[in-house]
Amino acid sequence: MGPAPGSASGPGGPGADRSREEALTGRQRLWKGVWPPRLTRAQLIVALLLFGLGLGLAIQVRSTNENSVLRGARQEDLVRILDELDSRTQRLQDEKRRLENQRTELENSSDQAEEARKQTLQKEQQLGVLAGTVAAQGPGITITIDDSRGSVESDMLLDTVQELRAAGAEAIQIGTVRVVAGTYFSDSGGAIRIDGRKVTRPYVVKVIGKPEDLEPALNIPGGVVQSLEKEQATVSVQREKKIVVDALRSAKRPDYARSSSR
Known part of the structure; x- marks a missing residue:
C-alpha cells in the first residue's frame, strides 16, 4: 500500500526537505543563512575605513622602500643622481629661456609688422592726397x-x-x-x-x-x-x-x- 497523503516520506513533503538539509555541510548551512549578506551602515563605514588604512599603509611601505634604496646607495651613485638632476634642471632652464626668447622675437616681429602696416597706410593716404585720389580735410x-x-x-x-x-x-x-x-x-x-x-x-x-x-x-x-x-x-x-x-x-x-x- 502506498504512503498516506501528507506523509513525511512523500517526495515533496517536509520529510524530504529535512533530508536535504541534513545532507548539507556545516559551512553550507552557515552560508545558506547569511547569503546574500546584509551589511549595516556601521559595517559598511568600518569596511571603508579599513580599506583606506590598508591603502595608506601600502603607499607608506612603497615610499619607505624607495627612501631605503636611496639611504643604502653608494656615495658615487648619489653623486651621479644629483648630477643627472642638475643636468636635467639646466636643460629645462635652457629650454625655458629659448622659448621665452622666441616669444619675445614673435612679439617684436608682430609689433614691427603692425607698425610697418600703419606707416604704409599713412604713406598711402599722404600720396593719395597729393595725387588727388582721396578726399582731404x-x-x-x-x-x-x-x-x-x-x-x-x-x-x-x-x-x-x-x-x-x-x-x-x-x-x-x-x-x-x-x-x-x-x-x-x-x-x-x-x-x-x-x-x-x-x-x-x-x-x-x-x-x-x-x-x-x-x-x-x-x-x-x-x-x-x-x-x-x-x-x-x-x-x-x-x-x-x-x-x-x-x-x-x-x-x-x-x-x-x-x-x-x-
Whole structure:
C-alpha cells in the first residue's frame, strides 16, 4: 500500500526537505543563512575605513622602500643622481629661456609688422592726397574771385595756385576740379578750363594748409590779390578751421614708367 497523503516520506513533503538539509555541510548551512549578506551602515563605514588604512599603509611601505634604496646607495651613485638632476634642471632652464626668447622675437616681429602696416597706410593716404585720389580735410582758406567783367584769364589762376603751393598748400580745389601736380590751365571760348574742364564764375578756390602762411602770401605787395584787383576782380580770403577738398581724380596707370625698386 502506498504512503498516506501528507506523509513525511512523500517526495515533496517536509520529510524530504529535512533530508536535504541534513545532507548539507556545516559551512553550507552557515552560508545558506547569511547569503546574500546584509551589511549595516556601521559595517559598511568600518569596511571603508579599513580599506583606506590598508591603502595608506601600502603607499607608506612603497615610499619607505624607495627612501631605503636611496639611504643604502653608494656615495658615487648619489653623486651621479644629483648630477643627472642638475643636468636635467639646466636643460629645462635652457629650454625655458629659448622659448621665452622666441616669444619675445614673435612679439617684436608682430609689433614691427603692425607698425610697418600703419606707416604704409599713412604713406598711402599722404600720396593719395597729393595725387588727388582721396578726399582731404583740414584747416585752410577759401578764396572767392568774383570776375563779373570776365577779365581774369587762366594764367592768373595758375599764378594763384603757384603762390599757394609756395606758401605750403597741401590740397587745392577750384570749383569742382582737383588741382594736382599735372594740372594745366587754358582759355577757351571766353572761359577758363582746368584739365579741359570748364570752371564758372565766381571762381571758388578751397585750399588746405596753414592759414597763417597762406593768407599773407596772397596779400603781399604786387602779389596775387593786387594783380586780380587790377583786372577789376573782387577777391575775398576767408580763414577756415575746416576745409573739405572732396573733388577726386582717378588714379592713372603709367604706360611705360615702372618702379625701379626691388
